[in-house]
Amino acid sequence: MAKIAIVYFSGYGHTKKQAEAVLAGAAGVSGASAGVVAINAEGLIAEEDWAALAAADAIIFGSPTYMGGPAWQFKRFADASSKPWFSQLWKDKIAGGFTNSATMNGDKASTIQYFMTFAMQHSMIWLGTGLMPSNSKAATRNDINYVGGFSGALAVSPSDSSPDEGPLPGDLETAKLFGARIAGYAVKTRG
Amino acid sequence: MAKIAIVYFSGYGHTKKQAEAVLAGAAGVSGASAGVVAINAEGLIAEEDWAALAAADAIIFGSPTYMGGPAWQFKRFADASSKPWFSQLWKDKIAGGFTNSATMNGDKASTIQYFMTFAMQHSMIWLGTGLMPSNSKAATRNDINYVGGFSGALAVSPSDSSPDEGPLPGDLETAKLFGARIAGYAVKTRG
Amino acid sequence: MAKIAIVYFSGYGHTKKQAEAVLAGAAGVSGASAGVVAINAEGLIAEEDWAALAAADAIIFGSPTYMGGPAWQFKRFADASSKPWFSQLWKDKIAGGFTNSATMNGDKASTIQYFMTFAMQHSMIWLGTGLMPSNSKAATRNDINYVGGFSGALAVSPSDSSPDEGPLPGDLETAKLFGARIAGYAVKTRG
Amino acid sequence: MAKIAIVYFSGYGHTKKQAEAVLAGAAGVSGASAGVVAINAEGLIAEEDWAALAAADAIIFGSPTYMGGPAWQFKRFADASSKPWFSQLWKDKIAGGFTNSATMNGDKASTIQYFMTFAMQHSMIWLGTGLMPSNSKAATRNDINYVGGFSGALAVSPSDSSPDEGPLPGDLETAKLFGARIAGYAVKTRG
Numbered sequence: 001m002a003k004i005a006i007v008y009f010s011g012y013g014h015t016k017k018q019a020e021a022v023l024a025g026a027a028g029v030s031g032a033s034a035g036v037v038a039i040n041a042e043g044l045i046a047e048e049d050w051a052a053l054a055a056a057d058a059i060i061f062g063s064p065t066y067m068g069g070p071a072w073q074f075k076r077f078a079d080a081s082s083k084p085w086f087s088q089l090w091k092d093k094i095a096g097g098f099t100n101s102a103t104m105n106g107d108k109a110s111t112i113q114y115f116m117t118f119a120m121q122h123s124m125i126w127l128g129t130g131l132m133p134s135n136s137k138a139a140t141r142n143d144i145n146y147v148g149g150f151s152g153a154l155a156v157s158p159s160d161s162s163p164d165e166g167p168l169p170g171d172l173e174t175a176k177l178f179g180a181r182i183a184g185y186a187v188k189t190r191g
Numbered sequence: 192m193a194k195i196a197i198v199y200f201s202g203y204g205h206t207k208k209q210a211e212a213v214l215a216g217a218a219g220v221s222g223a224s225a226g227v228v229a230i231n232a233e234g235l236i237a238e239e240d241w242a243a244l245a246a247a248d249a250i251i252f253g254s255p256t257y258m259g260g261p262a263w264q265f266k267r268f269a270d271a272s273s274k275p276w277f278s279q280l281w282k283d284k285i286a287g288g289f290t291n292s293a294t295m296n297g298d299k300a301s302t303i304q305y306f307m308t309f310a311m312q313h314s315m316i317w318l319g320t321g322l323m324p325s326n327s328k329a330a331t332r333n334d335i336n337y338v339g340g341f342s343g344a345l346a347v348s349p350s351d352s353s354p355d356e357g358p359l360p361g362d363l364e365t366a367k368l369f370g371a372r373i374a375g376y377a378v379k380t381r382g
Numbered sequence: 383m384a385k386i387a388i389v390y391f392s393g394y395g396h397t398k399k400q401a402e403a404v405l406a407g408a409a410g411v412s413g414a415s416a417g418v419v420a421i422n423a424e425g426l427i428a429e430e431d432w433a434a435l436a437a438a439d440a441i442i443f444g445s446p447t448y449m450g451g452p453a454w455q456f457k458r459f460a461d462a463s464s465k466p467w468f469s470q471l472w473k474d475k476i477a478g479g480f481t482n483s484a485t486m487n488g489d490k491a492s493t494i495q496y497f498m499t500f501a502m503q504h505s506m507i508w509l510g511t512g513l514m515p516s517n518s519k520a521a522t523r524n525d526i527n528y529v530g531g532f533s534g535a536l537a538v539s540p541s542d543s544s545p546d547e548g549p550l551p552g553d554l555e556t557a558k559l560f561g562a563r564i565a566g567y568a569v570k571t572r573g
Numbered sequence: 574m575a576k577i578a579i580v581y582f583s584g585y586g587h588t589k590k591q592a593e594a595v596l597a598g599a600a601g602v603s604g605a606s607a608g609v610v611a612i613n614a615e616g617l618i619a620e621e622d623w624a625a626l627a628a629a630d631a632i633i634f635g636s637p638t639y640m641g642g643p644a645w646q647f648k649r650f651a652d653a654s655s656k657p658w659f660s661q662l663w664k665d666k667i668a669g670g671f672t673n674s675a676t677m678n679g680d681k682a683s684t685i686q687y688f689m690t691f692a693m694q695h696s697m698i699w700l701g702t703g704l705m706p707s708n709s710k711a712a713t714r715n716d717i718n719y720v721g722g723f724s725g726a727l728a729v730s731p732s733d734s735s736p737d738e739g740p741l742p743g744d745l746e747t748a749k750l751f752g753a754r755i756a757g758y759a760v761k762t763r764g
Contacts (some may be wrong), residue, residue: 016755043454065381067460067467068341068499069451072425076454079316085449091703093757103324105337110499116689117492120701120724123392125758128693129665135296137349137356149260150695158328165328185698189762203637253733258640263616263649269640282512283567301690307498308641311510311533316567319502321473329631342502362763374683376474376507378573476604485706485721486631491682515676519731519738530676540710547710 002032004179005053007045007098008062009073013163015064015100015125017153018166021172025179033185033189043076054084058094058186060179062116065082065101065111078118088123094189095119096127096182098153102166112152129153130181131174138173141190142170153178193377195225195370196244198236199253199289200264204354206291207254209346212363213251213289216370222381224372234267249285249377251370252309256292258262258303269309279314282337285312285380287318287373289366291358303343320344321372322365331359335368344369386416386561388478389427390444391455394434396544397446400537400562403554404442404480407561412498413572414565424459436466440476440568441447442561443500447493458550460500470505476571477501478564479480480535480557482549494534512534512558518543524552535560575759577607577752578626580618581635581671582646586736588637591728595633595671604763605629605756610682614650618744627657631667632761633752634691638684639675652690667762668692669755670725671748673740675732677720685725689703695733700728703754704747715743717750726751 004026010016019036026034026046037049053059086091097115099108119126128151134143141147147154153175157166167175195207195217201207210227217225226242254265261269267326275344299320310317311339319342325334338345346368358366386408386442392398401418404552420432443454452460466472479497481490498547501508510533515524529536536555539548578597583589592609610622612615615710636647643651657663657732669689673680690697701724707716726748731740740748 007555036250048572065465067464068503069457069460072454072458072461072638078394078449078451081456082449084661088705090265102327104295104324104337105300105339105345106324106326107300107341107503109296110496111299113686114451114492114496116699117489117724120699121450121489123701123723126689126693126699130696132661133297135293135295135297135347136351139349146295148296150696151690154296156326158326158330160327258651258655259694260648260651260687263645263652266642266648267645269642270645275641279514296696298690301687305642305683305687307508308533308680310642312509312680314512314532317498317502317508318503321505323470341505342499363431363535424697459578485709485722486677486708486719487682487710487727488708489678489682489723491678515679517675517677517679517729517731521731530678531678536678538708540708540712544707 002031002057002190003055004032004058004183004186005037005056006060006062007037007053009039009071011064011071014157015062015142016165017163018098018175019062022179025176025182028070028143029165029180029187031187034183039073043073051184054089056093057095058182059080060109060182061115062095063099063101063111064107065099065108068095068107068110070111070114075150085122089140091123093122093124094127094182094186096152100157101157102157104156116151127182129178131177131181144170145174192224193222193248193381194246195223195249195374195377196197196228196247196249197253198228198244200230200262202255202262205348205357206253208283209289209291209356209358212366213370215280216367217374220371220374220378222378225374228262230268234266241301243328245280247284248381249373251281251373252288253307254290256297256299258292259301261302261305271364276313282314285318285373285377286314286315287343291346292350293348293350294335295347299345318373318376320369333359335361336365383415383573384413385437386414386440386565386568387419387438388442388444389419389435391421391453392425393446393453394418396539397444398547399545400409400480400482400549400557401444403557404561405532407558408565411562411565412568413569416565421455421459425455427538428460440564442564443479443497445481445493447488447490448483450489450492452493452496456524467504473505475506476509476564477506478534482537482539484539484541486538490536495519497534497554509564509567513559524550528552574606575630575763576628577605577606577631577756577759578610578629579633579635580610580626582612582644584637585658587730587739588635590736591671591673591740591748592635594748595752597644598749599756602753602756602762606629607661607756612646616646618650620643622655629666630763631755632668633755634688636672638672638679638681641680641683643684643687653764658695664696667700667755667759668697669719673728673730675730677729681745686727696719700755700758702751715741717743
């Protein structure tokens, strides 16, 4: 079985919903098993979580976009990963990323770009969404990849929405397809 | 009078409409005069255009986002600007940027980021939109800064829309306010 | 007097040295006063520090580059700035940034890019180094802007160097000139 | 055989030397064949070059960094690739990138970041250098990955150097190892 680990931080629950959609997509792929690692409010994960990441074939990073980048809790996790980085323990693992914020753009691209840079420091192999955007006149807000991410999966939850209200089903379906893409590639390349 | 130059490339006319909105915003500021420089299909501008840029207090860059960055015609202009760059002729001029593409995100941020990097090579002074995004549940597509750019002004024109159909009035109003912001700062700092 | 605030995090003391060089440059400008705000190991600053930032004409951001971006402590500060962001309290303040890491490139550009994105969310006005790089055959490691930053000031301290050994004098002089540039513009535009 | 295509633009010959080093690295991998596609001074490649790219298992992008991004000729090639993009012809091909410029940093990261964004639009799979940087006190300019790229291979050729003088052997060896990494992964995943 190819193992997929989704490591994410969620501040209010919206990104958690997105992470669960990525999980559902990954877990639904034949030959793949998937699990989540939730970074806590202090930016920490447990010792066994580090072991789970070390054992994974693919690691998917997730965080809301706060003030133009990943939440500090995600960054604290990233900084703590200097230990596996030092021995390049994650080298050649597959990587991907997703983010949620209140605004359509709102610098979500900056968060995804950080994830890519971070993955490259770990010598990982980066996959994007593999999804064409929905961008014709007939497009509607709830379409697959309407928000329009190539490098990673994007979701929008209005600033005053509860996690029950956002992200919308279309953004969650986008996340699910993204999870399936990562898992599918992990299965294919595991040999 | 503070002089504002808007130098842009437009492939099909959508970005031209956005440039005209930026122009209207800049020209409407008391104490400012504004004009456009259109980069042609070969990526060239006339000799007098270079002179206009050299004489400007602020230069605003515009291009559609094609394949994740500014159109090659804009980049050809940028590369040709190595001549004023070499003598840092544009140093301390005010700068800003705008872009249009078919997709909500669609890597528009990459184009704006390039504009910023480019402006910094010229030792220019960068201003963003200064506009808070419209991102609550009550937000509608046609609101000011619904597309949600901080670093530069963003517009979306569906892939199958004519320039008459896109960008939407809200995105054009965003562009206008952005032009006014740049011109206002140019007037204020001209002394 | 134009007030310049330098807010930075330093993990081992190298970035602190860089911050002190920026401070020396800013404080040396006629008509400017400058001070530092050190983010602590938990990513926090004091209440009076927030007041100092609110009162500043220019805010300069500094952090080491860790794992391809600013240290989590800086990001925690950035996330906490959502309070002044919400009311756009820092709008039209001047901004700039600097970073130090062990590697020549080592994704320092990612940290500076984050600083720019962050400043744009605050509707600040970004200035880079305004320094041409030293990049001819005759260039030596200790030249002004040998490391070659346009968008922000860069320094390199080898991975096994103490803060006494790095950054090198050339990188510190670069930081000083950068501080002077920011302060000079703050004085000029204060009116 | 896994097919590796290196598509690059070179203005003065320095990036060509880097491309040849990438080629040597890729061609030296058992089970891989490699070839170059040179973008001409007008930003064009031949019809058979497009066919070679379509047939490749991996495509490596190369360009000098001019004015903070890839040369316009590379961007023209990128824009022309909207044709294979439209039908996602390059989906799941392996991708990587390299760049050369006169300055140590000099916004090389911006060019590599563009390559990544571009590859993600094509739904490609991105690999970086997989090389730890040389960044201790004992490091010397001619070490493998002294310039310090993770996301792509970096080289520096002084502004007044001829292609015979730059890039240095260490940067070329870095390029060679990078080419070997891409080819190795292409062979491994070809199945």
